[in-house]
Amino acid sequence: MKKLALWICTLLLLVGCTQKEEKTTFQNSGNPLIKNKFTADPAPLVHEGTLYLYVGHDEYYAGQDSASGGREFNITEWLCYSTKDMQTWNDHGSVLKPTDFEWGIGEAWASQVIEHEGRFYYYTTVQAGEPYNSKVIGVAVSDSPTGPFTDAIGKPLITDDMTSNGPRGWWNDIDPTFIMDEEGQAWLCWGNGTCFLARLKPNLTELEGEIEVVDLPLFVEGPWLHKKDDLYYLTYASMGEGRETISYATAPSMEGPWSPQGKLTGMAENSFTIHPGIAEFNGKWYLFYHNATLTLEGIEGAIGRRSVCVEELHYNPDGTMQFVEQTTKGVAGI
Ligand code: FUB
Numbered sequence: 509m510k511k512l513a514l515w516i517c518t519l520l521l522l523v524g525c526t527q528k529e530e531k532t533t534f535q536n537s538g539n540p541l542i543k544n545k546f547t548a549d550p551a552p553l554v555h556e557g558t559l560y561l562y563v564g565h566d567e568y569y570a571g572q573d574s575a576s577g578g579r580e581f582n583i584t585e586w587l588c589y590s591t592k593d594m595q596t597w598n599d600h601g602s603v604l605k606p607t608d609f610e611w612g613i614g615e616a617w618a619s620q621v622i623e624h625e626g627r628f629y630y631y632t633t634v635q636a637g638e639p640y641n642s643k644v645i646g647v648a649v650s651d652s653p654t655g656p657f658t659d660a661i662g663k664p665l666i667t668d669d670m671t672s673n674g675p676r677g678w679w680n681d682i683d684p685t686f687i688m689d690e691e692g693q694a695w696l697c698w699g700n701g702t703c704f705l706a707r708l709k710p711n712l713t714e715l716e717g718e719i720e721v722v723d724l725p726l727f728v729e730g731p732w733l734h735k736k737d738d739l740y741y742l743t744y745a746s747m748g749e750g751r752e753t754i755s756y757a758t759a760p761s762m763e764g765p766w767s768p769q770g771k772l773t774g775m776a777e778n779s780f781t782i783h784p785g786i787a788e789f790n791g792k793w794y795l796f797y798h799n800a801t802l803t804l805e806g807i808e809g810a811i812g813r814r815s816v817c818v819e820e821l822h823y824n825p826d827g828t829m830q831f832v833e834q835t836t837k838g839v840a841g842i
Contacts, residue, residue, distance in 0.1 A: 532599045539838040540802050540815030541597070547587065548814040549618035549683075549730070550796035552787035553628075553653065559789045560653045561589045561796065562603070562630075564616045566813050573810060578679065580812040583616040586632065588654055594789070594818075594839050603655040606634045609646050611663065613637040618683040618730060618783060621653065624694075629712055630657045631684035631696065634664070642668040642678035645698055647713055660713045666696075671704055671719055683783075687733035687740070689762045697722070700729040703744065705762075724757055725768050730783040736793075739827045742766060743784045751775040752782045754797065756829060773832045777801050780811045786821065793821040794839065795832050 537543070546566035553560045564583040572582065584607075588600040606612035612634040619632030630648040644664035648657035666681050673680060684698040686708075694708040696715070703724050707716040726746035734741050739758045746755035754773040757766040772795070776782040779800035786795055796818045800809030809815060818838050822830040 534597050534599065536595045536597060536840045538836050538840040539817035540799065541818055541838065542589065542816050543802065546802060546804065546813040547816040548798045549783045550785040550798060550816045551620045552785050552794070552796055553621045553623065554787050554789050555623050555653055558590050558592055559787060560621065562619055562621050563587050563816050564618065568807050568813055572812055581615065582812060584614065586616050586619060595841065600654045604630055604648055604657045608648065608657065609634055609659045611636050611640065612646065620685050622686045624712060627651060628653050631686055633682040633684065636664055640664060640667055643682050644668065645681055645684045665713065666698065672702065683730045685731050685733045687735065687762065693762065695733065695762050697731045697733055697742065699731065703727050703731055722766055724766065726755060728752055732784045732786055734786045736823065737827065743772060743786060745782055748775045751780050754782055754784050758827065769828050771831065772829055773797065773834060776834065778809050779814055795819050795821045799834065
């Protein structure tokens with residue numbers, strides 16, 4: 509009998525071990541933060557004392573350096589990382605792929621994950637196949653910040669035919685960002701070439717009312733919404749000297765009016781794009797972005813081989829954000 513009990517205990521222990529989540533850990537050694545993969549479009553989420561960071565996985569392919577028309581990018585999955593102190597980071601691996609959406613055919617472009625009433629909503633850019641044949645915005649849900657995430661509505665939330673095409677045609681519906689305002693109204697903002705803004709219904713998976721256009725100087729893409737004290741912030745990739753910089757606007761409410769506040773950063777080293785992701789964590793504010801300074805196995809950074817970085821963000825007494833210098837130290841060891 510004793511022997512049998514011992515066998516059962518050993519078996520349970522073995523099963524427990526094999527079912528343990530596989531997780532690797534690394535230390536923050538300065539920028540770029542993630543040094544073993546090309547990563548882009550950082551989107552932080554703070555939940556119960558942990559900062560989760562969702563990124564697109566930029567992947568190299570032969571011929572990438574002469575590709576154009578969007579084929580400079582090859583991003584087939586979104587990755588997740590987490591930390592409790594900005595120094596020790598856990599790598600949770602791939603948490604979602606464009607092909608996890610039945611209608612998705614590729615291109616894990618920029619996203620944001622938010623938590624609401626215990627559920628995690630993954631708003632993200634996807635290249636959709638028939639009948640859409642364009643960039644669209646999808647939404648996936650999970651009960652856990654690290655997934656598994658599944659398509660919330662079985663179709664894209666925003667499609668190309670819902671917005672005016674502006675200067676960027678079939679790929680102007682990209683880069684979603686979310687905020688819940690003080691009145692409990694949920695908003696989604698997105699766009700390339702045109703900055704779109706719409707209310708969401710309380711289920712967070714349907715638009716409510718008209719899609720508005722926010723007029724922002726030099727707006728390119730990558731909007732990010734956040735709130736601090738009494739101000740709402742709309743931070744975005746803006747056109748600099750031939751490459752993107754980050755600029756922002758502020759407003760007293762999500763209904764506006766939006767006042768342009770100028771540049772938050774300069775251009776990112778070696779990268780055409782730069783993409784803001786802002787969060788408050790353990791009493792400090794952080795700006796995540798990407799440059800393209802990493803070299804991996806002899807393959808140098810490029811437009812489609814970027815690397816996520818982070819800097820501390822500081823505010824002036826009037827609520828404006830101080831210009832952020834891009835450094836190699838980042839927030840290592842602070
Ligand atoms: O990563 C692909 C695209 O590049 C994103 O959607 C944009 O914000 C830009 O970073």
